[in-house]
Amino acid sequence: MSKSPVVLLSLFLMINHVGTTSSAAASDAPSIAGYYKTFFTVFDTPGEQLPEDAGTSLKGVMTQRLRMNTSYAPREWISFDVAYDFSLQIQDLNLAALGVDTESRTAYRGIDLGRQLYPEETAWSFGVLQNLDRARVTLSVLEIDISLGRQPLAWGSARVLNPTDILAPFTFDALDTEDRPGVDAVRLRIPLGMMSELDAGGVFGDDFDLSESALFLRAKGYALETDLALLLIDFRENLMVGCDLTRYIGGAASWLEAAYVLPNAFANDAQEENSYLNLSLGADFSLWGTTYLFLEYHYNGAGVGDAAHYFENLDRTAYSEGSVYLMGRHYLIPGISWQITPLLTLNSTALCNLNDPSVLISLSSEYNIAEDIYLAAGAFIGIGRSASIDGDSPQPRSEFGVTSDIYYSSFRIYF
Numbered sequence: 001m002s003k004s005p006v007v008l009l010s011l012f013l014m015i016n017h018v019g020t021t022s023s024a025a026a027s028d029a030p031s032i033a034g035y036y037k038t039f040f041t042v043f044d045t046p047g048e049q050l051p052e053d054a055g056t057s058l059k060g061v062m063t064q065r066l067r068m069n070t071s072y073a074p075r076e077w078i079s080f081d082v083a084y085d086f087s088l089q090i091q092d093l094n095l096a097a098l099g100v101d102t103e104s105r106t107a108y109r110g111i112d113l114g115r116q117l118y119p120e121e122t123a124w125s126f127g128v129l130q131n132l133d134r135a136r137v138t139l140s141v142l143e144i145d146i147s148l149g150r151q152p153l154a155w156g157s158a159r160v161l162n163p164t165d166i167l168a169p170f171t172f173d174a175l176d177t178e179d180r181p182g183v184d185a186v187r188l189r190i191p192l193g194m195m196s197e198l199d200a201g202g203v204f205g206d207d208f209d210l211s212e213s214a215l216f217l218r219a220k221g222y223a224l225e226t227d228l229a230l231l232l233i234d235f236r237e238n239l240m241v242g243c244d245l246t247r248y249i250g251g252a253a254s255w256l257e258a259a260y261v262l263p264n265a266f267a268n269d270a271q272e273e274n275s276y277l278n279l280s281l282g283a284d285f286s287l288w289g290t291t292y293l294f295l296e297y298h299y300n301g302a303g304v305g306d307a308a309h310y311f312e313n314l315d316r317t318a319y320s321e322g323s324v325y326l327m328g329r330h331y332l333i334p335g336i337s338w339q340i341t342p343l344l345t346l347n348s349t350a351l352c353n354l355n356d357p358s359v360l361i362s363l364s365s366e367y368n369i370a371e372d373i374y375l376a377a378g379a380f381i382g383i384g385r386s387a388s389i390d391g392d393s394p395q396p397r398s399e400f401g402v403t404s405d406i407y408y409s410s411f412r413i414y415f
Contacts, residue, residue, distance in 0.1 A: 030072040035414045039063045039175060043095070044405040046386055061091035067179070069134070077141065081151070083134035083179070089127045108167055108183040108214065109150070110204035133182045147187040152180035153203065155218065155231060156257050156280075157246045160333045160349065161298045163259035163278035164231050164242035166323040167203060167214065172351050172360065173380045175408055195222040203235075211237055211267075231259075236321045239265035252285040261302075263317035273317055276301035278324070282333075290339040298331040305329050305355045310396045327399050330354040343368040347378075351400070358384025358398035372414040380406040 043059045065087045073079040118128040136149035154169070156162030162169060168181040187201035197220050205212025214235040221228055231242035242259040258279040264270035282296030302318030303326060304310065310327040318324040335349035344367050351360040364378030384401030387394035396402050 030070055032068065032070050033415065034066070034068040035412055037063075037065045037067075037176070037413075038411045039065070039408060040410075041175065041406060041408040044407070046402055046404070059092040059095050061089060061095060064088040065176075067133075077139060079138045081134050081136045081138070083132075083182070085129075085131040085133055087129040087131075089129060091125060091127075093123055093125050107212070108185075108203045108205055110184045110206070110208040133179065135182075143191055145187075145189040147185070147189075147201075150182040150184050151187065153183050153185055153187065154180050155229070155242070155244065157227075157244050157255045158257045158280035158296060158298075159255075159282060159284065159294050159335065160296050160351070161278075161280050161326075161331070163257055163280055164233075164240070164244060166233065166235060166240065166259070169323050171325055172349075172362070173406060175406075175410070192221070195227070196220060205236065234266060237265070237267040237270070238263050238317060238321060240322075249283065252283045254283040256281050261318065261322055263322075276318055278302065292337040294335045296333040296335075298326075298333060300324065300326050300329055300331065303327050303329045307356055307396050307398055310399065326353075327396075328353040328355040353384070353399045356384055356398035356401070358382065358400040360400040360403065374412045375410070376412070377409040379408070 039062070041061050041063075043061075045057050045059065065085060067083060067085045069081070069083045071079065071081045113130060113132050115129055115131065116127060117130055119126075132150065134150055134152075136147055136151040139146045139148075153167055154162075154165050156165045160172065168183055170177045170180075184204040185201055187199070190198040190200075192198055199216075199218040199220065201216060203214040203216070205214070214233055216231065216233045218229060218231045226245055226247040228246075229244040231240070231244070233240040233242070239262045240259050241261075243257070245256045247254060256279075258277065260275065260277050262275045263273040277299065278301055279299040280296055281298075282294060284292065284294030286292050302313075302316060302322070302324045304313050305328070307328075313319070313327065330353075332352045332354055333349065334352075336347070338346045340346060345365065347362070347364045347366075349362040351362070353359065359382070361381045361383065362378065363381070364376060366374055366376040369375055382400035382403040382405060384398030386398075387396050387402045389395070394402070
């Protein structure tokens with residue numbers, strides 16, 4: 001069990017008790033909110049990717065998720081946030097063998113609660129899961145905000161692929177992206193003037209091992225009608241230098257986000273590895289107030305141009321530690337969101353690998369049934385050349401021709 005989140009939770013309850021027994025100690029009562037979600041998901045895996053004993057290509061999973069968010073500010077200079085997820089999940093036993101992980105997780109946690117409450121086995125069809133996702137105290141001292149504990153931490157302005165977001169990013173086909181997974185961190189945010197700040201801190205890895213942790217320094221400002229940010233991150237003994245620029249051009253919001261990574265820059269005895277550049281460039285605009293369009297180009301310097309070498313490239317630092325998951329070099333990503341009525345919205349995005357070529361299409365719709373109640377459905381469909389069989393193992397001929405198609409529905413209630 002995690003010691004640091006439990007200590008933070010105890011402090012929260014202690015101050016809550018003090019606040020409720022003294023009218024001078026607290027200005028407001030604790031705020032409690034949350035949601036209940038149900039996801040039903042089907043994975044359709046290409047036949048050549050299935051193990052011999054996997055059975056049918058269709059694999060299903062149903063997840064019931066309850067999240068409680070509690071916040072409390074007994075004084076103007078101090079506040080507490082705690083969030084806990086509890087999930088029940090029924091799934092096909094072969095999902096793990098296919099490399100499918102249906103739960104978001106992050107490696108940047110010093111000590112954590114056991115994720116799997118039941119059962120103890122690694123392969124299961126029914127499981128009870130938990131996640132202490134927030135446990136943070138925030139202090140405001142001389143206009144400086146200091147956050148300590150489990151908290152969300154993300155950067156980048158690109159709409160789909162964020163090169164500078166390497167701590168706990170979402171993949172393109174992530175189903176539940178409402179709450180960024182919390183990381184264990186100490187963070188200081190220092191205002192420097194109008195629209196400018198300095199953001200610095202440390203993020204703790206497994207068992208607080210320095211070689212598994214990260215340090216970051218980010219400066220944000222505004223000049224020449226452009227929002228700009230510079231970012232330095234030492235993550236797991238690698239160095240990332242990033243920049244992020246946004247501005248309006250001809251009525252359209254545009255962005256340029258880039259990250260240059262030097263693997264093993266601070267490691268003494270690590271094998272030398274080539275540096276790489278990741279970059280996203282794009283723009284978006286609104287039509288008639290009901291239709292939103294965007295176009296983004298992404299360059300993945302860690303990828304390769306030949307599909308035959310995709311799997312050989314996965315042992316690089318970019319994939320094992322840098323949160324890169326795409327295998328090609330050049331991508332084009334168009335997207336559209338159409339609000340058909342105030343209660344019904346359709347969305348579509350295409351992640352196009354220009355090297356293969358292949359494409360992963362995202363389609364989704366959402367209907368607001370009643371206040372704080374939503375029904376949604378969607379799919380991720382891969383189009384591209386299927387894998388060829390070379391001996392006993394399949395060899396990719398495109399990136400998205402070998403991925404599993406995903407079909408899902410969700411029901412959400414907020415309270």
